[in-house]
Amino acid sequence: MTAITDMPDLPRASRRPQIGNPVLRWLRTNLFSSIPNGILTIVLLAVLAKGVIGFVQWGIANAVWLTPANDSSACKAVRGLGACWAIIPEKYRFILFGTYPFDEQWRPALAVLLFITLYSLSTRRALWRRELAFLWIGALALISVLMWGGVFGLSFVSQDRWGGLPVTLILATFGLAFGFPLGILVALGRRSKLPAIRSLSVLYVELIRGVPLVSLLFMASVMFPLFMPAGFNIDKLLRAQIAIILFAGAYLAEVIRGGLQAVPRGQYEAADALGLSYWRKHRLVVLPQAIRHVIPPLVNTFIAFFKDTSLVLIIGIFDLLTTAKTAIIDPAWQQFSVEVYIFVAAIYFVFCFAMSRYSRSLEATSGR
């Protein structure tokens, strides 16, 4: 491999004079610095060109963009040669909102917008203070009202009919909103000097982290009725939400524990010297510093949860991925699953990419 020997930040004796056309100079240093590198560039260009041309032919040139409602014959004609993007306008309402009553779908749409607004506000450093928690509580309450209805003249929609993107966002956001305080408690418990509390916290974290989320979700969907008194049962979505909260709590606890370890001992001692109680010491002195340390890994954990909510497909909850998979059961459109998956992948990608960019910008500016 030539790559490692040509690390960009290595000192390289540049024998060539730095003159001439800047474009050519850029090409020479970045693409054709040596003969093997030049060959590599040409091979890569050839492969890339082949891939791009193939994709353009399939995805754009030969693609079918629109068909009359519920008629996939035009798509079937180009099957294998061109993409059938017509399935997206045909099915997008179902993919995005599932079986939510069609005329009321502005409500989940508004809920999605609220979620996005909430996320973007939370990225603003100037807003990182206690009021942000109230903003979250208010926004989540508003979203619940929008989704359920039953008040202010909105008709009631039971959560069995929720589906699509709002469900994904709800599972991820509520998982974080409840998992975060849980994670803080468990992280404090794991660092506590009280042996019983410490061992309970360790047991919880290790048990949850030791098994796959799939088996936790199975447990929530199959075993939960067994755990409860006869006749008592709660909704499937809520059960999955509880499993995700417990899962999130264990992973967030480990991230927060890392932050707690990074707070210098002097801070604890200073808080003790001021005579602060355990809870006031942590609330006012230790946790604000600890959490600031770990915001980038917290964002990364959140990206992971956001993706992991898709696992509820396995227990049959209608999140974005499940609605996508259900949309292509329709015999007329069955063969065009790749297009639907690409569409849904793009939605997930936009959310996760935005978050990972944000996490990277935080890492770059941290400490400032």
Added chain:
Amino acid sequence: MTSDDPRPPPRRGFFGALGPNELKGLFWQVLVVGIAVAVVVFLWSNTVTNLTARRITTGFAFLGREASMPIADSLLAYNPRDSYLWAFVVGVANTLRVAVIGIVLATILGTLIGVSRLSANWLLSRLAAVYVEVLRDIPLLLQLLFWYVMMQALPAARAAWRPVEGVFLSNRGLILPAIPIGVTQLWVLGTAVLGFVAFLVIRRWLVSQQMRDGKPRPAWPFALGLIVVLPAAVSLLLDVSWTIEWPQLRGFNFVGGLTLAPEYFALLVALVTYTSAFIAEIVRSGIQSVPRGQWDAASALGLRRSFMLRQIILPQALRVIVPPMTSQYLNLTKNSSLSVAIGYQDVVSVANTTLNQTGQAIEVISLIMAVFLTISLGISFFMNWYNARLALAER
């Protein structure tokens, strides 16, 4: 619960020996443990009541009963008339089959991509960055479904793609030429493994000799002799045949060769590509963590490039790489349970079927936990041992 108080408490009488802090701590512990115990007792008694109502007897006796569940693709011989216990073992073997091969392939691919991201070739490093970014930001389950659909969209066996002679890719999966391994072949392979172990011992001795007098001693003749020549001699002596079995199309399917079923292949591709994106980032940051002065110093000593990488850069980079790599390996193993979505029967999938058939929820879930905790502990143990070997020897 102020337990961070560094001062030792003054000793007093019998109850006074517990200062106010200790009493508070005791109170909190009793409270929390009490709540935990109460919750467990509540859940347990409900479960027992519910199970009695459903006439399900607790215990692992059901493992001996006939499983009567089909397992299409398995490493170990399996028949639906076998017991649940054996079905479980087959499931574990299937999990390990995908996890072990997945870990090896993801490490290789991830390292290649991580190194490519650092390449001086702009195009290569950009392509690697796009690969990492795209694969990391799409849920694994979605990628898995995508690969599975792609596998099903492949041509039928008659029109299979042949990227290389003897390799067929069709909607029946990936079919590779194989060498049938019998007892005699195992003897030869066993000799090679023994030779490798002997080589490691000899190399260690050679290094200790070099430490003493500073003279480098080449190790490659030993490697050649022990790992190549010795097994070859055994092979000739025992007259072992190494005929390659080429897959052939008969009717609608292939005969001979090694078949990777579409489910297994899709799962393997999804796990390897997804995990390799994370490994690539780990490898990149590991290499970047080696200070520039180390490269400069090695060049100043006039060391050969390969020697420098092997002896100076890599050992330092590995120290940063190995700990996060452990959690990626664990993730890959846990993620292999997503196979339930496409019908590859790993341990979670077998357990799920068992649960639906018998209703033995607690036993089945505890078996899953036991299996994954064992695998996790195994991987952590190995990686911790490896990490301890690499750790900086501080003076």
